[in-house]
Amino acid sequence: MSDLITRLRRHQWRMTPQRRVIAETLDGAHVHYTADEILERACERMPEISRATVYNTLNEMVALGEILELNFDGRSKRYDPNAEHDHHHLICDGCGAMKDVHTVGDPLDWLPGDERHGFAVTEASITFRGLCPECQQAA
């Protein structure tokens, strides 16, 4: 998988300095940021960037299918520059840290036909929860 900016260029999508900063912030991160965290980091490099631009840009990237929008805690959405739907998420209940993880097998196989209630099921996402190594020590 190529980097986010390369993937975004493939759509007819005007590349502005603001969008570049947002994309680079997302792509360089080892954690999944909230919109406000991205705004904060983008402001370090481009102090005049506006909140509306960050929110608009993130929503467009989601609509283009190039990033994932995640809702873990019900507080604020987080954004994952890895848009592949083949991974799931592991979250620390202590500090909120998050990792992308891969499961063995296809989650769709785990929902038997008589539990599908006639739905055409196309996607499954799993959230694993627990304590990260640091929070286990602290506990």
Added chain:
Amino acid sequence: MSDLITRLRRHQWRMTPQRRVIAETLDGAHVHYTADEILERACERMPEISRATVYNTLNEMVALGEILELNFDGRSKRYDPNAEHDHHHLICDGCGAMKDVHTVGDPLDWLPGDERHGFAVTEASITFRGLCPECQQAA
């Protein structure tokens, strides 16, 4: 599993008319309501009940472990009076309808050790998405 009010009584938890109305609203529902939907329904029976009481009460029930707080859409939290952690959720991408479902096998088995990053993993929840029978017809 007994009804929600019975389960709540087992904790030293003062049972007020407001809390009773909220518990009955949750327990009698076939769908998972948002806090505001619960407020609206509670108001039909007790017009003077306040928003703060509904939010406080729901948070307390969650803390007692007797209901589940769900975050599907990132808009508003929903509450599930079935607090058992052995079920998962199936959501229609068309109309938002939701069903509780059971999987075959234990989701914790599906995350291999080398994907756990040292976490002590205790819980897994799966969200299945697709189209309900009605929305398949409409499409």
Added chain:
DNA sequence: ATCCTAGCTTAGACTTTGTCTAATGAAAGA
């Protein structure tokens, strides 16, 4: 039955997260 007190409820202000609008600015093709 009545009293007392811890803790519940209330209205409304406040906070956080996110969206919308109208005016200005800039990317990219002609």
Added chain:
DNA sequence: TCTTTCATTAGACAAAGTCTAAGCTAGGAT
């Protein structure tokens, strides 16, 4: 370079949820 179209901006607005201070009440004590 010019022009058109789309992006950006500040700030108002909206939705979801929390907090506060004052009054009220459930349930145990008497």
